[in-house]
Amino acid sequence: MNTMIVGLMLIVGGLVLLSGVLYLIPAMGKHLEKLAKFLGAFQAIIGVIAVIVAVIEMLDDVTLANIFLLIVGLILATSIMSALPAVGKYIAKLTKALGAFQTLIGVIALVLGIVELL
Numbered sequence: 579m580n581t582m583i584v585g586l587m588l589i590v591g592g593l594v595l596l597s598g599v600l601y602l603i604p605a606m607g608k609h610l611e612k613l614a615k616f617l618g619a620f621q622a623i624i625g626v627i628a629v630i631v632a633v634i635e636m637l638d639d640v641t642l643a644n645i646f647l648l649i650v651g652l653i654l655a656t657s658i659m660s661a662l663p664a665v666g667k668y669i670a671k672l673t674k675a676l677g678a679f680q681t682l683i684g685v686i687a688l689v690l691g692i693v694e695l696l
Contacts, residue, residue, distance in 0.1 A: 584635055588690050590691075591687050592687035593610065596681060630651075632645075
């Protein structure tokens with residue numbers, strides 16, 4: 579696939595993860611907050627797509643961006659992934675532990691997404 583898709587998914591996922599703190603950015607915070615809230619309505623779908631893209635990309639090459647995309651996808655798709663029969667409860671525990679670092683993961687995902695697009 580293309581690193582452009584990974585970069586865009588990281589940016590979108592990072593914005594959704596940072597939806598609670600984007601208002602703190604002085605000039606564009608209000609507008610980014612609106613965008614993140616709009617994208618938040620599609621949180622589970624974005625998460626599932628992020629997991630699928632990350633897994634497909636990892637079949638070719640494992641990079642830091644792919645690993646973070648998988649983490650972002652798992653956090654965003656917690657509600658869907660926890661319903662999986664065999665591994666759902668373990669994924670729910672993992673994402674609950676990672677959820678404590680949601681802001682940090684969101685910042686890293688946003689920065690990695692921008693770097694992937696450059």
